[in-house]
Amino acid sequence: MTAPFIADALGPRGKRRVLLASVVAGGLLAAMVVVAFLRLLHKGQFSDHLIAPLRQWSVQRFLLLGMVNTVKAALVAMVLAMAVGAFLALGRLSRTAPVRWLAGFYVEIFRAMPLILLMFFCALGLPKVGIHLTPFRSVVVALVAYNGAVLGEIFRAGILSLDRGQSEAASALGLTYWQSMGRVIVPQAARRMIPAIVSQLVTLLKDTSLGTVVNYDELLRRSRDTGTFYGNTLQVLTEAAVIYIIVNFTLSRIARRLEVRQRRKYKAGAITVTGVEDLAVVGAHAEAAIA
Amino acid sequence: MRRHRWAAAVLAAMALVAVACSSSSKDTPTVAGNGGQTNTTVAGNAKPTFAAGTTMAKLQAAGKITVGVKYDQPGFGQRNPTTNQIEGFDVEIAKLIAAGIFGGTAADAASKVTFTEAQSANREPFIQNGTVDMVIATYTINDTRKQIVDFAGPYFIAHQDIMVKASDNSIKSVTDLNGKKVCSVTGSTSATNVKAKAPQVDLTLFGTYSDCAAALGDGRVVAVTTDAPILGGLVSTSNGQFKLVKAPFTDEPYGIGLKKGDDAFRSFVNDRLEAIYKSGEWASAFSATLGKIGLDTPTPPPVDRYTAGATATSTTVAASTTSTTR
Amino acid sequence: MDVVLDNLPAFLRGTRTTAELTVLSFLFALVLGTVVAGFRVSPVPPLRWLGTVYVEVFRNTPLLVLMFLFAFGFTKIGIQYPFFTSAIIVLSVYTGAFVAETVRAGINTVATGQAEAARALGLTFLQLLFLVVLPQAFRSVVAPLGSVFIALIKNSALAATIAVSDLTFLTIQLTNSTSRPVAVFLGSAFFYMLLALPSGWAVGWLERKLAVRR
Numbered sequence: 001m002t003a004p005f006i007a008d009a010l011g012p013r014g015k016r017r018v019l020l021a022s023v024v025a026g027g028l029l030a031a032m033v034v035v036a037f038l039r040l041l042h043k044g045q046f047s048d049h050l051i052a053p054l055r056q057w058s059v060q061r062f063l064l065l066g067m068v069n070t071v072k073a074a075l076v077a078m079v080l081a082m083a084v085g086a087f088l089a090l091g092r093l094s095r096t097a098p099v100r101w102l103a104g105f106y107v108e109i110f111r112a113m114p115l116i117l118l119m120f121f122c123a124l125g126l127p128k129v130g131i132h133l134t135p136f137r138s139v140v141v142a143l144v145a146y147n148g149a150v151l152g153e154i155f156r157a158g159i160l161s162l163d164r165g166q167s168e169a170a171s172a173l174g175l176t177y178w179q180s181m182g183r184v185i186v187p188q189a190a191r192r193m194i195p196a197i198v199s200q201l202v203t204l205l206k207d208t209s210l211g212t213v214v215n216y217d218e219l220l221r222r223s224r225d226t227g228t229f230y231g232n233t234l235q236v237l238t239e240a241a242v243i244y245i246i247v248n249f250t251l252s253r254i255a256r257r258l259e260v261r262q263r264r265k266y267k268a269g270a271i272t273v274t275g276v277e278d279l280a281v282v283g284a285h286a287e288a289a290i291a
Numbered sequence: 292m293r294r295h296r297w298a299a300a301v302l303a304a305m306a307l308v309a310v311a312c313s314s315s316s317k318d319t320p321t322v323a324g325n326g327g328q329t330n331t332t333v334a335g336n337a338k339p340t341f342a343a344g345t346t347m348a349k350l351q352a353a354g355k356i357t358v359g360v361k362y363d364q365p366g367f368g369q370r371n372p373t374t375n376q377i378e379g380f381d382v383e384i385a386k387l388i389a390a391g392i393f394g395g396t397a398a399d400a401a402s403k404v405t406f407t408e409a410q411s412a413n414r415e416p417f418i419q420n421g422t423v424d425m426v427i428a429t430y431t432i433n434d435t436r437k438q439i440v441d442f443a444g445p446y447f448i449a450h451q452d453i454m455v456k457a458s459d460n461s462i463k464s465v466t467d468l469n470g471k472k473v474c475s476v477t478g479s480t481s482a483t484n485v486k487a488k489a490p491q492v493d494l495t496l497f498g499t500y501s502d503c504a505a506a507l508g509d510g511r512v513v514a515v516t517t518d519a520p521i522l523g524g525l526v527s528t529s530n531g532q533f534k535l536v537k538a539p540f541t542d543e544p545y546g547i548g549l550k551k552g553d554d555a556f557r558s559f560v561n562d563r564l565e566a567i568y569k570s571g572e573w574a575s576a577f578s579a580t581l582g583k584i585g586l587d588t589p590t591p592p593p594v595d596r597y598t599a600g601a602t603a604t605s606t607t608v609a610a611s612t613t614s615t616t617r
Numbered sequence: 618m619d620v621v622l623d624n625l626p627a628f629l630r631g632t633r634t635t636a637e638l639t640v641l642s643f644l645f646a647l648v649l650g651t652v653v654a655g656f657r658v659s660p661v662p663p664l665r666w667l668g669t670v671y672v673e674v675f676r677n678t679p680l681l682v683l684m685f686l687f688a689f690g691f692t693k694i695g696i697q698y699p700f701f702t703s704a705i706i707v708l709s710v711y712t713g714a715f716v717a718e719t720v721r722a723g724i725n726t727v728a729t730g731q732a733e734a735a736r737a738l739g740l741t742f743l744q745l746l747f748l749v750v751l752p753q754a755f756r757s758v759v760a761p762l763g764s765v766f767i768a769l770i771k772n773s774a775l776a777a778t779i780a781v782s783d784l785t786f787l788t789i790q791l792t793n794s795t796s797r798p799v800a801v802f803l804g805s806a807f808f809y810m811l812l813a814l815p816s817g818w819a820v821g822w823l824e825r826k827l828a829v830r831r
Contacts, residue, residue: 010660017741018660025663043694049530058373112767112813113806114774117785124413124789125798127420202677209679213778215408220682225370227690228363231501231528234690241678241686248677279715279768282761283676286718416793477780502692509695 050232054239059226063236066222067243073136073211073218074204077143081204082197084144085151092156095177103152110149116210118142123214135216143207147200150278154196158189191262198255202248203278209244219243338394346556350392350424358385359409359423359548365524366581367429377406380520381427383576384446384547388425391563397572415439418548425560426548429518431480432595441553442546443560446573448592450539451484452519454526456507457534462514464538468492474503474512481517484541500525508532518543523584535585544592561594620797621804627791631784632808638704638773638783639812643766645709650716655746657721668717675714680775683707688779704776712769719765723758724750756827763820767813784808 010018040046053059091103110118122138133141162185170180209220223240227233341348350356360381361368368379389400409417409428417423418440429449432442453473455462462468469491475482477496485492495512497503503515504525515522519539526533547564549557567573568591577588621628656668675683687696688703698706727750735745777786788805792798 014660021661022663025661025667029663029667039694045693053372056373062372062375108810109806112771112810114771114785114809116774116777117788117802117805117809120785120789121792121798121802123422124416124420125792125802127422128792128796128798132421206677206679209681210775212681220679220685222372223682224685225362226372228501229369229372233501234686234693237682237686237690241674241682244679244682245674245677249673252677279712279765279772282764282768283715283718286715286722286761412793419793497692497697499689502689502697505692505695 045234050235053230053232054235063219063222066217066219070205070208070218073139073208077140077147078201078204080144081147081151084148085155088148088152089155089159093159107149107152110146115142115146115207116213118145119210119214135211135214138214139208139211139216143204147204151200154193158193159185161192162188195255195259198251198258202251205248346553347392347559355403355405356389356392357405357407357423359414359417359426359428360406361428362408364429364521366520366584380577380580383580385427387567387572387576388560388563414548418550430546430548432544432546439551441549441551441557443549443557444546444564444594445544445592446547446564447545449518449520449543449545451481451516451541452522452539453536454515454522454533455513455536457532462536465489465540468514471514472512473514473516474506475516476500485516488540504529520581520586523586527584561596564594618800620795620800624791627787628804628808631782631787634783635773636812638708638776639770642705642708642712643769646712646716649709649713651720653713653717654720654724658724660742672714672717675711680711680772683711684775684779700779700781704779704781708773712765715765719761720758723754726757727753759824759827760820767816770812
């Protein structure tokens with residue numbers, strides 16, 4: 001729960017006002033809930049032939065296996081995207097100009113492209129040039145291409161967030177560029193980036209739902225198929241939303257706890273990732289700023 | 292110590308990727324075994340031999356065929372969540388054709404068919420790109436489409452019909468729709484057809500037929516019009532609220548979409564269709580699927596073995612690709 | 618590249634629709650998000666609760682699920698709007714959650730001394746929020762809001778799944794009807810960058826103009 005902004009205690013008039021506002025607001029909320037409930041009832045959305053299928057284990061199993069596919073694609077994409085991101089980050093920090101430009105060019109292109117368009121390209125465009133990808137591979141390739149760029153920027157920000165003194169001390173000790181990277185910079189930067197990486201995993205889980213449009217058999221796809229089969233689209237999609245919320249909320253909490261623990265243990269602050277226009281990153285920032 | 296932890300993490304990650312990538316073929320639901328849908332009155336065929344180089348030979352060698360079907364069309368192609376199988380008339384036709392390639396009964400051949408969803412707008416791209424070997428997805432044959440793909444069949448002639456509330460007896464034919472509020476789907480041939488037959492109809496257009504059904508239930512419209520089988524599906528899930536007027540107008544020939552120019556394959560599929568007409572397998576498939584949602588089994592339509600014209604390729608957006616025609 | 622040039626009108630139309638979707642949704646999201654941020658910091662518990670629920674629900678649900686739920690699920694209870702409007706509603710509500718978080722972070726950057734001074738002067742909560750805190754918070758909120766805007770350009774592509782003729786929708790159509798998918802794809806990337814890069818520059822300019830000179 002968020003803390004009220006005004007930290008000082010309210011006087012009697014303030015307390016009265018807050019009480020009045022609470023009652024009014026609470027009443028309005030309750031009224032809206034009742035209206036929504038009645039509307040659903042009136043339209044027969046609570047009728048048995050719509051809800052009963054969802055009580056069957058075989059249907060629930062069908063949906064949960066969809067979630068398994070979601071997680072599968074997200075995890076695989078996460079691992080590969082981290083590899084791609086690492087390459088890109090090192091590329092952008094390279095001292096060789098062409099490598100820097102190439103990495104920068106890649107990041108610029110994939111930063112601006114919608115992920116769904118990338119998936120469509122993999123499924124509809126690539127076959128025309130002879131590359132046939134299964135839906136799973138289309139989803140993973142698109143996710144890796146996009147999130148590789150995002151993670152690349154996160155990694156770069158992580159590395160840059162380190163005190164300059166670290167790299168200076170490393171070279172003073174006689175370490176080469178790669179040695180200082182591998183033994184000094186990256187290990188420290190990696191610790192700071194863990195919360196951001198976990199947040200990105202949450203994004204990946206959400207973005208896997210885009211796989212529906214390229215026929216990847218994940219939770220959203222299965223929810224829609226169930227909805228058209230039984231006619232209970234509203235109910236099933238709501239259930240799918242609830243599943244997503246529970247999973248992602250839990251992961252976000254883990255990320256936040258990691259962040260707090262990190263701050264306390266290593267006195268490392270949150271890294272500021274500039275130039276990555278991804279809502280998850282923005283959200284994670286905002287949370288870090290508030291906590 | 293820390294280095295070992297990183298190494299272990301990297302190894303675990305690589306193992307995960309390897310396992311996931313190798314088992315990715317389990318994504319699409321395949322039809323396994325007998326879903327209880329067909330009663331084959333004919334003993335299974337022997338495995339046929341095909342001339343080398345034909346599509347049939349290649350499919351037989353590969354041991355599988357990929358078919359695009361609808362996943363959301365009751366009676367034709369619907370995915371059943373409890374069994375994770377696709378059910379429907381189009382599905383049965385696909386299995387019967389597969390039996391003609393791989394031999395055996397439709398149930399045996401079913402395990403060799405990989406179904407994938409072919410939504411209306413994706414049917415031509417999937418055929419052109421080779422994503423599927425054929426499309427059986429309430430695919431109406433028309434000349435515009437014939438420029439891009441070839442059609443075997445038709446295997447079914449759908450007729451447009453009208454759906455009203457069960458208590459409504461005022462609408463008996465399409466001309467009764469003049470001046471009434473009627474619902475259909477944006478860009479569909481149904482909408483165009485009803486306007487042609489009843490020019491004073493007050494047409495409301497939604498995105499899907501289930502939305503039209505909702506509007507009918509509300510009373511916002513008094514009738515819904517599209518192909519009878521689709522309406523049949525809506526009637527069967529309406530819990531007795533709706534009924535079919537059974538006054539068909541227009542003919543919509545459903546065909547099997549194939550790659551343009553593959554005349555040998557088209558010939559084979561047409562031959563196979565004629566064979567299952569004669570053997571009664573077509574009729575059993577119909578009564579097991581569309582029959583269950585209230586349609587009477589018709590006589591199978593004669594196949595059209597047209598000679599294809601020159602192939603047309605274009606690099607600009609074709610005018611008709613925006614419509615959601617079936 | 619002739620593919621792109623031949624179909625320039627289509628690309629431009631799509632870009633325009635994408636721009637419309639983005640700008641309209643962003644404006645609504647700004648209003649909605651600021652209101653919700655206000656709820657989350659208000660002393661009224663039901664409002665705080667509502668704000669938190671709103672943010673957590675829409676941050677953790679995939680946009681596509683929301684899009685389908687609204688466009689195809691809500692029709693069952695009689696709520697049906699034209700696709701373009703539906704897309705804007707869903708995009709606004711979704712983005713609003715992120716705007717709310719960003720604005721809340723911005724509110725936190727305003728020194729508590731400001732709030733205390735305002736209270737000492739006898740301002741009510743609403744007065745202090747709108748006259749003192751938000752104007753100052755605005756400065757630190759510009760850059761993240763710029764990111765939200767650019768992210769929204771990309772998220773607007775999901776409108777293509779409910780048949781809105783935006784840039785993505787037209788790109789898919791074009792990909793299906795040509796034999797040069799890579800050229801089409803790069804053309805589309807170009808137009809998306811055409812929308813994203815100037816936005817980035819505008820945000821940077823705005824940020825610099827509002828930089829506090831101490």
